[in-house]
Amino acid sequence: MHCGCTPSSYWLPGLAFPDWAYKAESSPGSRQIQLWHFILELLQKEEFRHVIAWQQGEYGEFVIKDPDEVARLWGRHKCKPQMNYDKLSRALRYYYNKRILHKTKGKRFTYKFNFSKLIFVNYPVWDVRCPPQPVLMGSNVCRSPVVPPGVQREVLQNTFLAHKLLANPLTCRRMIPSLMDYERCLEKKSPSIGRCSPATCLLGPYCHFGLNDGTLYSPSTPTELRSTGFSASTSRSLCSSSPVALQGTSDWPLCPGRLFHRGQSFLSMEERIQTLGQRLPGGSFPAHWLGQPKESLTFLPPPTEIKGQLDICQVASAVKPDPEVELRSLEQDNVFLDFHGKNKVLVGPHGNQSTHSKPIVCTHTTRLPTVSPNWLVKPT
DNA sequence: AGCGGAAGCG
DNA sequence: CGCTTCCGCT
Numbered sequence: 001m002h003c004g005c006t007p008s009s010y011w012l013p014g015l016a017f018p019d020w021a022y023k024a025e026s027s028p029g030s031r032q033i034q035l036w037h038f039i040l041e042l043l044q045k046e047e048f049r050h051v052i053a054w055q056q057g058e059y060g061e062f063v064i065k066d067p068d069e070v071a072r073l074w075g076r077h078k079c080k081p082q083m084n085y086d087k088l089s090r091a092l093r094y095y096y097n098k099r100i101l102h103k104t105k106g107k108r109f110t111y112k113f114n115f116s117k118l119i120f121v122n123y124p125v126w127d128v129r130c131p132p133q134p135v136l137m138g139s140n141v142c143r144s145p146v147v148p149p150g151v152q153r154e155v156l157q158n159t160f161l162a163h164k165l166l167a168n169p170l171t172c173r174r175m176i177p178s179l180m181d182y183e184r185c186l187e188k189k190s191p192s193i194g195r196c197s198p199a200t201c202l203l204g205p206y207c208h209f210g211l212n213d214g215t216l217y218s219p220s221t222p223t224e225l226r227s228t229g230f231s232a233s234t235s236r237s238l239c240s241s242s243p244v245a246l247q248g249t250s251d252w253p254l255c256p257g258r259l260f261h262r263g264q265s266f267l268s269m270e271e272r273i274q275t276l277g278q279r280l281p282g283g284s285f286p287a288h289w290l291g292q293p294k295e296s297l298t299f300l301p302p303p304t305e306i307k308g309q310l311d312i313c314q315v316a317s318a319v320k321p322d323p324e325v326e327l328r329s330l331e332q333d334n335v336f337l338d339f340h341g342k343n344k345v346l347v348g349p350h351g352n353q354s355t356h357s358k359p360i361v362c363t364h365t366t367r368l369p370t371v372s373p374n375w376l377v378k379p380t
Numbered sequence: 381a382g383c384g385g386a387a388g389c390g
Numbered sequence: 391c392g393c394t395t396c397c398g399c400t
Contacts, residue, residue, distance in 0.1 A: 032392090034393090035392080035393075078393085078394090080393095080394070082394085082395085083394080086395090086396090087393090087394055087395065087396090088394095089381090089383090090383090090384085090393085090394075090395085090396095091392080091393055091394075093383065094384095094392075094393070096383095096384095103382075103383090105382095108381070108382095
């Protein structure tokens with residue numbers, strides 16, 4: 001039905017897009033890939049790197065290097081031999097209003113995915129009935145080609161995990177045996193998940209979970225991963241279904257769901273989201289609460305959709321230096337800038353623990369716009 | 381190159 | 391509904 005030219009599997013294990021992303025067809029079970037899927041698929045594949053590729057360093061941005069070829073491929077897929085870039089680009093332009101894509105102005109053939117739209121919407125974090133994905137970090141970091149550089153770890157982790165887990169918790173348990181222990185922990189309503197026995201936990205020493213606004217990169221995190229803003233855990237988890245047991249360190253104890261660094265506890269992602277979700281109408285939240293403001297603000301709802309008065313929300317967030325700053329700072333007396341880049345902070349593995357080693361945890365009161373309950377909706 | 385209206389198709 | 395086709399405009 002696809003001219004015999006459609007790749008049969010377009011997603012790696014563990015990565016799937018939600019049902020609405022596939023067009024329901026008359027014949028049950030058959031699903032038609034949509035254009036943005038197709039684009040993502042091409043972007044995922046090494047062999048099309050010369051045709052279409054992620055824009056280095058730009059979150060969700062990609063460049064169509066060979067428009068004619070992309071159009072040809074799409075046309076082949078859709079059995080539309082007359083397809084060309086003019087028509088394909090019209091289809092892409094229809095994505096603007098749906099906020100699936102937008103155009104990068106001034107850059108030829110360059111578009112940008114709105115990943116918070118594509119992914120978050122369908123897997124709100126508070127629907128994740130399983131704990132955060134344990135970090136499976138090893139020396140052999142397997143990077144998934146499907147993931148664009150700069151996509152927030154939480155988006156990915158929650159997406160992958162939520163999909164898998166909501167679909168089939170057993171899969172999850174097979175993947176991550178320690179979740180059984182975690183669940184038992186939850187059933188007992190343990191006040192502190194962090195008190196789970198380290199022996200039963202897989203959370204590695206380099207946990208990246210839930211700290212998008214203050215990612216805790218270990219000094220040994222490869223530079224390439226820092227620069228992409230992409231954790232080894234996520235990439236690894238996409239490629240391997242066998243958990244890797246890791247040992248904790250004194251700096252990074254093994255604790256699922258909660259991150260400690262040198263005794264300092266961080267608010268987990270889930271906790272933060274729950275707090276926010278309860279306080280925002282429709283259970284939604286501004287994307288920038290989940291990511292680095294600069295990036296995510298792009299995808300905030302248009303002003304017309306923000307209405308009503310302001311609400312007040314208290315959020316405690318872990319603040320850590322920018323990883324690049326951290327990297328540099330490690331070579332310079334462990335001086336960091338805080339998340340806002342304003343204050344210099346002394347911190348680091350080699351610093352004096354009593355004065356230098358605490359990550360900053362700040363609680364700030366912020367006014368949030370009251371948003372329309374349906375601004376986070378799937379494309380129509 | 382890029383945009384978006386209009387009409388049509390399955 | 392998600393494009394495809396066509397096209398005038400910038």
